[in-house]
Amino acid sequence: MSVRVRFAPSPTGFLHVGGARTALYNYLFARATGGTFVLRIEDTDAERSTDASVQAILAGMRWLGLRWDEGPEVGGSYGPYFQTERRALYDEHAARLEAEGRAYPCFCTPDELEARRTEQLARGEDPRYDGRCRTLSAEERAARRASGPRPALRFARPLADEEVAWDDIVRGRVSFQSAVLDDFVLVRGDGLPTYNFACVVDDLTMAITHVIRGDDHISNTPRQILIYRALGAAVPVFAHASMILGPDGKRLSKRHGATSVEAFGDLGILPEGMINFLALLGWALDGHTELFTLAELERVFALERVNPNPAVFDTQKLEWVNAQHLKRLDESDRVARVLGFLAARGHDLRARGDEWCTTFVRALGERLRTLADALDVGAFVLEESPAIEPEAWTELVQRAGAGPRLVALAERLEGLGEWTLPAIEAATRGLATELGVKAGEVIAPARVAVTGRKAAPGIFEVLWLVGRAPAAKRLRAAAARWQAESPLAAGA
RNA sequence: GGCGCUAUCGUCUAGGGGUCUAGGACGGGUGGUUCUCAGCCAUCAAACCGGGGUUCGAAUCCCCGUAGCGCUACCA
DSSP: OOOEEEEOOOSSSOOBHHHHHHHHHHHHHHHHHTOEEEEOBOOOOTTTOOHHHHHHHHHHHHHHTOOOSBBTTTBOTTOOOBGGGOHHHHHHHHHHHHHTTSEEEEOOOHHHHHHHHHHHHHTTOOOOOOOGGGGOOHHHHHHHHHHSSOOEEEEOOOSSOOEEEEEETTTEEEEEEGGGOOOOEEEOTTSOBOHHHHHHHHHHHTTOOEEEEEGGGTTTHHHHHHHHHHTTOOOOEEEEEOOEEOTTSSBOOGGGSOOBHHHHHHTTOOHHHHHHHHHHTTBOSSSSOOOOOHHHHHHHOOGGGBOOSOEEOOHHHHHHHHHHHHHHSOHHHHHHHHHHHHHTTTOOOGGGOHHHHHHHHHHHGGGOSSTTHHHHHTHHHHSSSOOOOHHHHHHHHTSTTHHHHHHHHHHHHHHOSSOOHHHHHHHHHHHHHHHTSOHHHHHHHHHHHHHSSSSOSOHHHHHHHHOHHHHHHHHHHHHHHHHHHOTTSTTO
């Protein structure tokens, strides 16, 4: 029997980091085993489900490059793939369970249930359904059905305590006693299935073989196993991956900043970097290899190597992984991504031509951990005349002879026969030699004058990128300011 | 409270009885290299939650404790 797995998000928000990792593990397991990856939308909670969320989740999946074999937009032979469209299946299974005495109608109202729960808690008891509707006679049921609102359907759990256990791929054997469970609701008063019931019916009818999900579902598993048993169906294999935590050790949430995968794209993280980092969060191939492309993961991923401990989401490692992927991109691809990112933020530099763009991205070089870093590192061409940072100026103003040297450099550049990197470098170094100072004595002031910073990409590329006239202008402007403000200026 | 899951450097992890004076990576420190920064190279510091067992021998197996997290709805 071939492997069939599913990722089943409920459309109540965007695709968050935890969901993305669950999706990734399902996807990778399917690819690694030659199985099928199904995407199913669990939208039975009408209150919270929205179409916008469905779209956001699909967009997140696409951004990551996780293509589903069956599901929304692509269809498949086990559809529909939205739970709200699978109502007939739930009705059918519910009717069967009720007919076989494995489920019964419950007429208790939510208010009554809530009141009893409160009382139980007050008495120090566990809040569990007391089973009062389980023993109603057929006549009573018929009478109450005729008079009141539609009842909920409850699962008639086994009366005798029994062990409900499974061999979890990531945790080994997990077991519960059925006595801790109560007669939970299968179908709500509005006729829609609850999560546990819909989940089982869907996994069953979609022929899902492996259920890979977050460990927040671990305590739902015994309920679901009981439903499979009542239905006389085979139980799928379970694998519960751990939660992803924030730096404070709490479950990752909005409080921790960006949690939707696409928000990381806005932060300049590549899908490749996100995928790689997510894979590493709870999984390791051998403890040594840690850089993978999606294609490589598809070959080497093994569910057995998923680690059961909760993992803390570390942004610094994410950025490092991202930097590695950025570095491995083909140059043309890297240029396209950096310029595309900047263009989306109002800095469309692409009109300056291929040579300029390539030189620009080469100049940024290894300084980018994320695409967003280009906004900062490349600021010297993004702004008309970058302001000089205070501490950079403080240093420049204390440098003897800086002003005159900047003017001299400007003149050299203006008089240059050809505006090329080698020519700019020769002119700059030549000037330093003639002046009898180290190249740094010309370069450092020039860097501050042209970029406004003490740290920036190589000065020759910077000058070339800024352009001859604008560069000379910035050099002269800084020189004039030096002349006016430096205690070392002649005549000061 | 009950039930469950988890427990190796700050973080992600390797380790599945001896090869562990516990390895790798991120981050951090130091040195080198380049016009600065970044990068790269070298190098340093940094962990088996506690207590009992089992065993000739435990980071590895078992039990207890502790801590963190999850669930405890007619949410998913």
